[in-house]
Structures are given as structure tokens and as C-alpha cells.
Amino acid sequence: MVGLVLVSHSPKIAEGLKDLTSEIAATHKGIVAAGGLEDGSIGTDAIRISEAIRQANDGDGVVVLADLGSGVMSSETAIELLEDEDIKVKLADAPIVEGTIAAAVSAMVGSDLEAVLKAAEDCRGAKKIP
């Protein structure tokens, strides 16, 4: 199953989003939160994110979803740090909450990496009020 890594400056956002996703996609066991710094403060940490990617990967690859600014930069750095390892990993250009839910549901039904990435990215521009 395609794994998911949730990157936020806030550990609470990443953990909370993981909890929310676990309610909706209960059988997905490869969701890893990588929020904040090691000491719990606000920020993003490329090394932690790269470890989370390793942990989320069961061989089918990993989609990373990030929040703002350095969340994206640290995620790109993390992916680069894993260049020499045999892990298929993609960073989604998607809103983190909606994208994570869509990606988790897609992964749970057995979609491949590209399809899970697309499920997340299809949330871009989604209207909440019709």
C-alpha cells in the first residue's frame, strides 16, 4: 500500500491530521506524521521527514503532503537525501488536509503511487461551498 507522510510546522497539526485520516481510512497503516522539530517546537526538519518516508514505505512508494513554506522545502530536501535508496517517493502539490484524506482513501483501495498522487493533487482548487 502506498504510504503517506504528513509534514507540518506544527506537531499537533500533523498528528491531528493522522488521527482524522485514521478514522476515515482505518485500515491504512502506513501513515506517518512528521510535524515540528525533534524537541516539539514549531518548524520542519528534513532529517525527520526522510526517516518518516523510510518508515511509511512498504515497497509501494510514499506520497508526502506538506503545509506551508519551508514544509515544502524541507520535504524536497528529505526526498533528495534518500536519492541513493530504493524508495519511490513523490511530493504532492495539494492542500494538506483534503489531499491527505483523498490520498489515504485512494491508497487503501490499492491504487499505485501515481494514482494516489493524482488523488491528492485533484483536491487543488476544490470548492467547499458549491
Added chain:
Amino acid sequence: MSTRVYDCLKSIAEKIIENKDFLTDLDREIGDADHGVNMARGFQAVIEKVDPEDADIGNALKKTGMTLLSTVGGASGPLYGTAYMEAAKVFAGKTEVNGDDFKAAMEAAIAGIQKRGHAEKGEKTMLDALMPATDVLSEKLAGGASLVDALTDACVAANEGIEFTKTIAATKGRASYLGDRSIGHQDPGATSLTMTLETIRDFLKS
């Protein structure tokens, strides 16, 4: 007895930590008021994590980069982290600094920052100090100047770069939300980058 490269990194760390409030105040004007705090936290960790006895400049710079990636927290983490890690590749296995390697390391740092931040010169970022400094360093070295002399002139260019950032609007990062209201303020990243170069200059002179 610690190595020269460790002592130099420690001087940079001390300079950044000393200027924590100044850098944060600059960032309060146009950003999210965390540059000094974040950089000070990162460099405090650098002092603790780099091996004081390993004379391999490449190892020391790589460890510095990895440490900044995981401890700075904001955008400066991946930007400075990548810059140090790219510079580390130039100095892999080396224990001495010469002009050619220093220039190559600055160029590698620029390429790393650009890859990470997708920024060009003139966007009110650290590149507005680093790019002109590298141009001047390169020109002076080509003219036969010593590394210290070339770096001294490069620091003048970096300071002019800081002045230049006051005249332009930010188009990258949080300051870009302010648009033209960012004009008149100097860029915190260009400032910390210039402090770094000045510290290396003073260190090489000593």
C-alpha cells in the same frame, strides 16, 4: 585542541547567536520574526554536533548542513543546510582552504540555494548578498589577489547587496505577501549571509 575548520564554524555560530535579536527584529518587519531565533538554535546545535577534532573540512561542512536541516525549523534550514552540504562536496577530504576551492564552494552554495528556493538575483533574498560577493571574489582571484583580499572585497559587495535589498520588493517567502510594503527593509537572509562571509574573512586573517 580543536581544528581550524571547527574554530571557524564556532566563530560563525557565535556571530549568529550574538545577533539573534537583530536578525529577528529585521525579520519582524517583513517576515515572521523567527530568523534570528531559528538560526541561533541551528548554530548552537552545530557547535555541539560537529566533531571539534576532525580536520576534514568536507566532513565538518556536511555535518553543519545536516544539523541546520534538522534544527533551524524555518526556510533558512533547508536553504543554509543545502548551501553548506553543497560546499562540503568541494572540500571533501581536504584540510586546507585555497582560493579556487573557496570560490567553487560559494558557487556550489549558490546552485544549492537556487535549486531549493527557486530564486533569482533581485528577489530580496540571501542570494542578493551571495551572488555579487561571489562575482567579486572570482574577479579578484582571477586578478591575482589572495583569498583574504578577494574575500575582503567580496564582503564589501555583500554589504552593498544588503543595501540593494532595501530598494526592492520581496517576491519569495513570507515577505512576498507584503508586496511593495517590503521596500525600505533589508533582507534578514542577506544579512546573516553577509555576517557569515565577514566572520570567515576575519577568521582567515587571524
